[in-house]
Amino acid sequence: MSKADPSSFVSLDDFEQYAQANLDRNALDYYRSGAQDMITLRENQRAFDRIIIRPRILRDVSTIDMRTNIQGVSISSPICIAPTAMQRMAHPEGECATARAAERKNTCMILSSWSTTSIEDVAATTTQGNQSPKWLQLYIYKDRKATQRLIERAQDAGYTAIALTVDTPYLGRRLADIRNRFRLPSHLTMANFSDQKSQVSQSKTTSISDNASGLATYVASQIDPTLSWKHVEWVKSIARIPVLVKGVLTAEDAKLAVEAGVDGIIVSNHGGRQVDTAPATIDALEEVSLAVDGRVEVYLDGGIRRGTDVFKALALGAKAVFLGRPVLWALNYNGEDGVVEMLEMINEELRLAMALTGCVNVSDIKRDHVRVLPQARL
């Protein structure tokens, strides 16, 4: 497939196939892997096939409006960009290209705190005053001051929410990364930590231990595994912007998150990369939205590859969805333009799904539009 002929791409899978043939093994395996046997990774996509759409007919669908609001900010559609680390392995412009694509499509991008471009440089690449929201994904580092500093830097640079990842006290066991002894290429850095004063050093990113991926070793050295609800309250007490938790999969934790005062919940299993055989996110979504009962916004990521997947997530209670790997494949294919093309494709698929089910606004997408078949055995 040649870049000069984008019209040969007809689905998000085509971007993935391009990247599979084009990326080096270290990066490709890191991007595509799930944990252990990758059962949850596969389920994230397959579970959408067990949900049936119940279309309604004869409703004048000549005009479809996909606009919505998240955390009080208007975006052009409920399809947003999840945080993925180290995007410059996919394309030299990495996170900056992604940010410009998000801005062009007026959607939300979450920047990984483990990005290969700094918080400030990503902010500077987009137009000042543009309303497309940028959020910062945060881990709680052992170095608490550095963690606080990240929140302050994000606020100063105009980011409008913090997505606190709560499913990664340790990195999941990704077999390919262990086999490859994954390492960040030497010309790239964890750009938010180049400050010498920070104990979240980057020197260990390229270190190799005998029996682990370089990344798992690095994460174990940097992330605080004592992570608990106290830390969520701590982040809430510091941040002047909304704080969301990313990685909730049960009604029990959704209730605790609301009690801890979070402003939103992202139903996520980290793209199947943490605990294998955790539920597919679309299977966990409804129990979370019922438990939350409208008190805060609920979002979903994991396995979204088609407009009908987005439709199903909205029907089961998500206000918006976030794409992880498809952004990396599109970046690798053609940088900023590649991400724009990918976003346009899935947005057009959502538009058609809405039209063919009789929904002219996203708020028309209701629980009655889907029927969930019994879960298959894993």
Ligand SMILES: Cc1cc2nc3c(=O)[nH]c(=O)nc-3n(C[C@H](O)[C@H](O)[C@H](O)COP(=O)(O)O)c2cc1C
């Ligand atoms: C290569 C890669 C890197 C990721 N890095 C991060 C990260 O730095 N922080 C985080 O909270 N989630 C991270 N995630 C998880 C994503 O935010 C998201 O939950 C997941 O990719 C969604 O599933 P999808 O890839 O099927 O769309 C990463 C996922 C991938 C595939």
Ligand SMILES: CCCCC(=O)C(=O)O
């Ligand atoms: C040190 C980067 C870890 C990023 C991450 O969350 C992932 O690979 O899933």
